Amino acid sequence: MNTLRIQLDAVQLKHSNIRSLQAKHVKSPAMRRSTQKTTTMVLSVDTTTDLKAAQRTTLNKSIKLADPIPEAGISRAVELMESGRLFRFDRDADTLDEVSRCEVDIANYAVGMNSCGSAIYLAMKAIGVQPGDKVLSNAFTFTAVPSAIVHAEAEPVYVDCEDNYILDLEDLERKIKSSGAKWLVVSHMRGKVSDMDAITELCAQHGVRFIEDCAHSLGVMWNGTHSGHHGEIACISAQSYKLLNSGEGGFALSDDDDLAAKLIMYTGAYEKLYKNHALRPADEVFERLKAEMIPPNYSMRMTNLTAAIIRPQIETIEYRVNRYNTRYEKVEALLNDLPHITVPKQLEQIRPVCDTIQFNLYDLTPEQVETFLQESAAHGVKLEIFGAAENARNFRNWTFSKVPEDCSKTEAIIGMAVDCRLPAAFDDEDFDVMCQVIKESMEVVTKAASA
Numbered sequence: 001m002n003t004l005r006i007q008l009d010a011v012q013l014k015h016s017n018i019r020s021l022q023a024k025h026v027k028s029p030a031m032r033r034s035t036q037k038t039t040t041m042v043l044s045v046d047t048t049t050d051l052k053a054a055q056r057t058t059l060n061k062s063i064k065l066a067d068p069i070p071e072a073g074i075s076r077a078v079e080l081m082e083s084g085r086l087f088r089f090d091r092d093a094d095t096l097d098e099v100s101r102c103e104v105d106i107a108n109y110a111v112g113m114n115s116c117g118s119a120i121y122l123a124m125k126a127i128g129v130q131p132g133d134k135v136l137s138n139a140f141t142f143t144a145v146p147s148a149i150v151h152a153e154a155e156p157v158y159v160d161c162e163d164n165y166i167l168d169l170e171d172l173e174r175k176i177k178s179s180g181a182k183w184l185v186v187s188h189m190r191g192k193v194s195d196m197d198a199i200t201e202l203c204a205q206h207g208v209r210f211i212e213d214c215a216h217s218l219g220v221m222w223n224g225t226h227s228g229h230h231g232e233i234a235c236i237s238a239q240s241y242k243l244l245n246s247g248e249g250g251f252a253l254s255d256d257d258d259l260a261a262k263l264i265m266y267t268g269a270y271e272k273l274y275k276n277h278a279l280r281p282a283d284e285v286f287e288r289l290k291a292e293m294i295p296p297n298y299s300m301r302m303t304n305l306t307a308a309i310i311r312p313q314i315e316t317i318e319y320r321v322n323r324y325n326t327r328y329e330k331v332e333a334l335l336n337d338l339p340h341i342t343v344p345k346q347l348e349q350i351r352p353v354c355d356t357i358q359f360n361l362y363d364l365t366p367e368q369v370e371t372f373l374q375e376s377a378a379h380g381v382k383l384e385i386f387g388a389a390e391n392a393r394n395f396r397n398w399t400f401s402k403v404p405e406d407c408s409k410t411e412a413i414i415g416m417a418v419d420c421r422l423p424a425a426f427d428d429e430d431f432d433v434m435c436q437v438i439k440e441s442m443e444v445v446t447k448a449a450s451a
Helices: 029-035 071-083 098-106 114-127 144-151 169-179 197-207 257-267 283-292 305-315 318-337 366-378 410-413 430-449
Strands: 111-112 136-137 157-159 183-187 209-213 235-237 248-253 355-362 417-421
Touching: 071 305, 098 248, 098 305, 111 114, 111 257, 114 144, 114 183, 114 209, 114 235, 114 248, 114 257, 136 144, 136 169, 144 157, 144 183, 157 169, 169 197, 183 197, 197 209, 248 283, 257 283, 318 355, 318 430, 366 430
Parallel strands: 136 157, 136 183, 183 209, 209 235
Antiparallel strands: 111 248, 235 248, 355 417
């Protein structure tokens, strides 16, 4: 169980060690420009589109745009670069380094790292995964998750997904029994959170310990509590296409003293540098663990520069979540009105964070799917199929370990599942254009089929 500490406007978190940020809603220049417009978003799609090439709609902005860095983060980063103090343990006495300040902003025991992949790897090491152990995880996730399992010298056991991209609990129980695995990494891919109460109960029944990959679920709520509170350790990301953008970065969160101390030392707090962490277990915990075995130093620390970029973004998380979700609802409704497209619903316990949208195609041949993607890309909306041959989320490409042959359900789902970002830097009318491009691209397919 971990404690994520982020200010929420409408929900008061109830958890053992929770604290709240004083959200200042510091906005980047792009965010300020956007909020000068009306907050009511009205999306419309032209239903009388002539598909002649000269009249086709084209989006002239990239859907790959990442969230901009707030001015406060840029200014602080420049200050640090001018001082040269980028190493997290380089500080004056009785002061906090930038990474410690960032960890304080995030959670009670948050350990800043160079990536979420590193956090998942060290989380497995901390809870006790040993070389050769079997570790259950999603067959639908990003390649960094099984890569972390292999990095820990363990053997991935892949679990099927449902058509809304969450874990298939029947397959999870089946593979717990058949594999004998005692470890699980639950990945909330694209912020789609599985039934965590049921997973917790299932793992308790079978003696399985688990951690959560929350790289995509920062800000997502499960029954009013932030995602990541079910597993022993939660791992969050600050990679560019996440709610926190520092290019690369991550955090491991835990409420457990021993796990937190191990994470701090594994990350690179050698000798007595653990004392430089503002939020940490008592010194006695570290010294007891060191007496048992001096832990390895994996040198996966976060830098002060990364932390400086992240900190002002934490203050605006809930503001941005509300803005993302308002836009998503309109786009979702428009896409669901199109033929051959359905946007899967998430579980009712979820308050989502919709910085991306995923939809499933149906009743189309592979050739028609390819035509749809090509038409959309040619007019500025480059959509991706999760199950595409080169996609790093397609388990067929995870040849660094044994590729599963018992995940046909997942293979069928991701073969028709489309991924699309909803960039914060877009104006409301940009989503009008994006949806129109998708509509016209599907019309090309359907008109060709009826010809």
